[in-house]
Amino acid sequence: MISKVPAFAENELVDLLKTGGKQGFDYLYEHYSGALYSVILSIVSDREYANDVLQETFVKIWKQASTYDAGKGRLYTWMIQIARNSALDLVRTKKYMMSKQNRELSEAVYDQEVSGLNPDSIGLRSVVGKMKQEHKELIELSYFQGFTQEEISDKLNLPLGTVKTRLRAALIQLRKMYLP
């Protein structure tokens, strides 16, 4: 994406965001909307819904700008977490659950064939797709579907301790794929 707006350092970006002007929005949107959209699409496969979630995400980023704390993480991480949470919120609504796409996705999860059925392997999914099955399953349920460890333990009929251990192992695996 070629952007004509001047580049800002992370702290300047935070200032822009906190002042809430159009200039800041233009830059943030040009720079980050694609990455945010990609995270949203990895959770909400339907584009119409994903567009709504992206809108929701930016509105939240704007409203919550004053709560962003640079000491707790990078701006990108913060924005991605807002995008993911917004997507997960939508996925949990009745409206979405009743939509066909989601039913297919859910079936896919229980059939454990996510990567096969989801050719749009984007973002984190493309990395997760290469993991071994028991790791993939844990990341899928926790990251992409937002289930807590307790919920996963119930769902998979596994002791909570095993879920914890497996999720940690999956995350260590994930890091190795990122930082070779």
Added chain:
Amino acid sequence: MDIQEYISSGVVEAYVLGLATVEEVQEIENLRKQHPALDAAITDFEISLEQQGMQQAAAPPPNLKESIWEKIESASSVETSKITADPIVESKVPLVPLRSKAWNWVAAAALVGFLATGSYSVFLYSKYQKLATNFAALQKENTAEKLRFNSLYAGVIKMQETNFRKVVLPGVKGHENDLVTVYYDTQNGDVYLLPVRLPETPANRQYQLWAIVDGKPVDAGLLNENCTTLCKLKNIKNPQAFAITLEKQGGSDVPTLSEMVVMGAI
């Protein structure tokens, strides 16, 4: 605690991805303050996620950007228009007793509205505070500029009087770019100086003005750091010329001729 072991336990990734439990988040946020290695590991993983995320970005539809900005703007403009826009019309719906379930919904809606207004007020307040700070700073700056302008303007007008003599002091050899103007009041001997082009002084040095009276240099005053526009120096009777030298802080009794920067005769 072995911090390296902690770093490689997967907790860093869980934290960054938003998969950590509340207790884990608290723990890691406390620990990162004490262990730079942990802090660096968190940032490293954030950066690698960011790089990967930026590479695999999926462009949203092009028309979405404007509608999102509109949404942000309408979310932050005061939503009183709705209230005033619709004239109050007499309701044709019969009033329902308070116990009715319908009222529960009204109450719930009112509560939601109240909460939304509340959080919006917080948002507005933080915005207001930021603006108020910026405004105060601008006002201060504006006041200082106004003061500067007024004194300069008054000075310029005063120098136009017939009793004033303009003395141009060009830069001497090695200081060709420097230029100073002295306005000399021939009636009472007051000396005003305008540093047109004069470099900043090195540390612990100060410019000093000299008047040549009867062929001898007489101290005409020091230029302090406030002398950026027109400044008044010492009163001098019957000068023939003026010169400026760069002296030690506080000035000298006699000019250091090798440090002369500008000079001009009346």
